[in-house]
Structures are given as C-alpha cells and as structure tokens.
Amino acid sequence: MSNKEIIAQEVTRTLGISSFIKNIVIERCASPWNEKTLIKAKKDHLAVKLFVWDDPTFLYGRIHRLFLYVCDVLNPAFCYRPRTSPDEEKEPTRRNRFSQIWSIYVDSRMERQGIDNFYDKCLRENLFIDTEKGLSWEAARTVFRILWQKESYAYPEIIDYSYDLSTLCGVGSPAKAASPEIDLIDSLQDTSVKKHMDRISPPVLKEMAHDILNFAAYYCKDTFIEARYYGISMAYHHRTFLEIIPASDSGFFLTMLDSPANIYETETVTESSDIHSIQKMIKERYDRMASQEHHA
Structure with missing residues (x-):
C-alpha cells in the first residue's frame, strides 16, 4: 500500500466517511494546481478518484482537503445538486467563480483546523482576486x-x-475596476517575464526587481524562471522557491520558501528595502534547499 493510500484511509476515518466510500482510486497529476476529486454516486456508496501531485510537500493536508469535498457531498445540509451548477463550456467565468468559492470554503476550514496546506489564505486570496478581473x-x-x-x-x-x-x-454591489486597472488585468492574459516587470513602478522598484531576478539566475544554479499569470516564479528541480509578484506603485511582493519548515513567507519590497539583505537571504535559502535535495 502506497503512502498516499495510507493517508487516504487515515483521513476518511478521521472525517468519519470511510463507511460511505467503497472504492478510492489515486492517480498522479503534474502539479498541486491539477489536484482534484472526482466523485461518482453509486446506489449505496460513493466511488472516489483523487488526482494527487507526486510530491511529499504538505501531502497529508493536500489529501485531507480533497476529501473535504467528499464530506460536503455527503452532508445533507450542503444540499449537493451538481446539475444546477454553472456549465463549464457555456458559462466558463461563472464556473470558475463557483470553483473558487467552493475551494475557499474548503481551504478556510483547513486553516481553522490547523492543517498545513498548499492553498493557504494568501495564495487563495491572490487566486480569487485574479479571477475577479472585473472588480478593483x-x-x-x-x-x-x-x-x-x-x-x-x-x-x-x-x-x-x-x-x-x-x-x-455584507457585500453590496462590488465596485467595478477603473479602466486603467481593467487594462492592466486584461494585459495579464498574455503573460511574460517582461510584461510582469513592466507592471512594476516606479523605476527604482523595477530596477530592484531586475536585480533580484538577475541575482537568482546567476547565483542559484539550475534555477528555472517562468512567467505565471500572477507573477514571476523561480524553481529548483520543479520546486518553487522564489516568486516576484507585482502589487502596487509602492512595492511588489516577494515570496520565499523556508525549506526546513516547508512554508512560504511573503514580504513587501519597497524603495526603502535593503536589496543586499534580500539577496543574501535568497542565497541562504536556496543553499539550504539545494542541500536538502542533494542529501534526500
């Protein structure tokens, strides 16, 4: 029995749903972004298929959160009626918002239960804001x-x-974004490292972001740099350890992996930030992560 299967059995027992599930299939997926749960209702039980990233980081939490969807389906008070949800082909925007809100419900419970999870509050907030392109x-x-x-x-x-x-x-009619912001959000549809860099202003901050990017590329061996829809990601052996995320005219977000603790920490870089201290921290954290990979 694989580690994933052992965790799946433990989670279903903890959640009290093991008696309702007769068959659990676990398949690999390419990244945590692709993890999902497929649920088939049989006559007297559920058949569940999990798609799980083949990496030990937050593995228990990632499997636990997938079974929270199953808990919701089994909960009569949740009133699960899949045929009433927005159609993915006809209403992709509504479907995306629907998926985001259900995921927020899942991940907020994970946080309240104190279970480590890839989708923490900060990441989930950034994903939701990116989804709501028509709002400020x-x-x-x-x-x-x-x-x-x-x-x-x-x-x-x-x-x-x-x-x-x-x-x-608690929400009236949410304010629509001003046209400059809509133009900015629309530009994210065609992502590139250059486009993300162009979103950072004033010039002093843009230069600091360039310095960080160039430093990581030069001093962090085997670093893979790619543009994602929310910012610039740097990975070592498929593991993201540094992200630059444009935020506002007064700064940009810098997220770094603390590999011994398996957590990501985010700070706002402003014109008053010490670029040399930031570069030193990046190198120290990269070296620790690379050393862990080498001895694994």
Whole structure:
C-alpha cells in the first residue's frame, strides 16, 4: 500500500466517511494546481478518484482537503445538486467563480483546523482576486475576506454567489475596476517575464526587481524562471522557491520558501528595502534547499 493510500484511509476515518466510500482510486497529476476529486454516486456508496501531485510537500493536508469535498457531498445540509451548477463550456467565468468559492470554503476550514496546506489564505486570496478581473483589487479583496470568514455554506448558496456576489451578506454591489486597472488585468492574459516587470513602478522598484531576478539566475544554479499569470516564479528541480509578484506603485511582493519548515513567507519590497539583505537571504535559502535535495 502506497503512502498516499495510507493517508487516504487515515483521513476518511478521521472525517468519519470511510463507511460511505467503497472504492478510492489515486492517480498522479503534474502539479498541486491539477489536484482534484472526482466523485461518482453509486446506489449505496460513493466511488472516489483523487488526482494527487507526486510530491511529499504538505501531502497529508493536500489529501485531507480533497476529501473535504467528499464530506460536503455527503452532508445533507450542503444540499449537493451538481446539475444546477454553472456549465463549464457555456458559462466558463461563472464556473470558475463557483470553483473558487467552493475551494475557499474548503481551504478556510483547513486553516481553522490547523492543517498545513498548499492553498493557504494568501495564495487563495491572490487566486480569487485574479479571477475577479472585473472588480478593483480592493473590492475583490473585501469580497474574499467575507467569503473566507464564512463558516458554513450550502451548495445553492455557492451557485447564487457565482452569479451575483452582491447576494453575499455584507457585500453590496462590488465596485467595478477603473479602466486603467481593467487594462492592466486584461494585459495579464498574455503573460511574460517582461510584461510582469513592466507592471512594476516606479523605476527604482523595477530596477530592484531586475536585480533580484538577475541575482537568482546567476547565483542559484539550475534555477528555472517562468512567467505565471500572477507573477514571476523561480524553481529548483520543479520546486518553487522564489516568486516576484507585482502589487502596487509602492512595492511588489516577494515570496520565499523556508525549506526546513516547508512554508512560504511573503514580504513587501519597497524603495526603502535593503536589496543586499534580500539577496543574501535568497542565497541562504536556496543553499539550504539545494542541500536538502542533494542529501534526500
């Protein structure tokens, strides 16, 4: 029995749902972004297929969160009615919002239970803000925080919110983004390292971001740099250890992996930040991660 299968059995027992599931199939997927749960309702039980990234990082938490979707399906109060959800082909935007909100419900419970998880609050917030391209960042952030704090959902509620966020208690009609911001968000559809760098201003901050990028490329051997929709990612042996995320006119976000603790830490880089201290920390954390990989 594989480690994933052992964890899956442990999680289903912990959640009290093992008696409702007669068959669990676990398949590999390319990254944590592709992890998902497929649920088939049989006459007297569920058949569950999990797609799980083949990496030990947060493995227990990643499998635990996938089974929370199963818990929701089994919960009569959740009122699971899959045929009523937005159609992925006909309404892709509504479907994406629907998936984001259900995932927020799952990951906020993971945080309240204190279970380490790839999708922490910071990452989930960034994903939601990126999804809501028609809202200003502040409006999207406000909506996210209300969604995150909500302790329980029903399936029909999530569907309602996917069509109209103003039905969410505490939210009026969320402010639409001003046209310059919409232009900026639209530009993210065609991502590149250069485009992300161009989003950073003033010139002093852009130069600092270039210095960090060039430093990592030169001093961190075998680093793979790629543009993602939210920013610039740097990975060593397929493991992301550094990200530069454009944020505002006053700074940009820098996320670094603390490999011994298996956590990511984010700070805001401003014009007053000490670039040499940042570069020193990047090199120290890269060296620790590379050493761990070498001795693994």
